[in-house]
Amino acid sequence: MEILHSKIYGEEKSGIPLLVFHGLFGMLDNWGSFGKEMSEYFPVHLIDLRNHGKSFHAEEMSFDDLAHDITHYMDFYGITKANLLGHSLGGKAVMQFAIKYPLKVEKLIVVDIGPKAYPPHHQGILKALSSVDFSQVNTRHDVEEVLHQFIPEKAVIQFLAKNLYWKEDKKLAWRFNLKTLSEKYSEFISSPVKFGVFSGRTLFIAGANSNYILPQDEFQIKQQFPNSSIVKVQNASHWVQADNPTDFNRAVKDFLV
Helix, strand or coil, X not given: CCCCCEEEECCCXXXXXXXXXXXXXXXXXXXXXXXXXXXXXXXXEEECCCCCCCCCCCCCCCHHHHHHHHHHHHHHCCCCCEEEEEECHHHHHHHHHHHHCHHHEEEEEEECCCCCCCCCCCHHHHHHHHCCCCCCCCCHHHHHHHHHCCCCCHHHHHHHHCCEEECCCCCEEXXXXXXXXXXXXXXXXXXXXXXXCCCCEEEEEEEXXXXXXXXXXXXXXXXXXXXXXXEEECCCCCCHHHHCHHHHHHHHHHHHC
């Protein structure tokens, strides 16, 4: 069984570790400063989901698959119980994990995503990514120029471009597995977290300027996560941790420490 790639901060600290999972097209490097700050209190594992970052590539991408990956990771590192934090796609993964393996979860933090199914909404990004012909581009700037034809937001382009790396043949490539993410996209985006209940303490952190968690979603959230609360971070959209790291980090610390 392949184990997810990770970077661990604060290994020498005692206490329950925090496992952190990024969102779609993200990677653990996006969470570096957060990991360093939180490692003052407990060990922090920043983890690449399958088909992302430096983790293994696979043809399957269901929330059950992601939950299995987490339990294998915990077994590998001898972690019997952890606090889990997941953003967006990572949030769906940790919700599914908590419902499936509740005894392995101390506390759960879900960032700007609910357990419901979402309509597909990344088609423009997928088209942009698949339009990059790596035999024709020579620099990161060349890739960004291609993406800019489809994506107007500079911040989104820069976020995606962090996934570029140089292969041994001196050609650029994506770290994520674009083939599987494209083929399975509609399947995993349009799937809700399977129904079940996690009764442990849970914190949902939403961006005040984001529409991923709506007032009408709170009923379903409470059904599946009855011991949960929702905190809205001001001046933040979907990437809450990047838009307002001060208030985001404080919310996480207040919940865990």
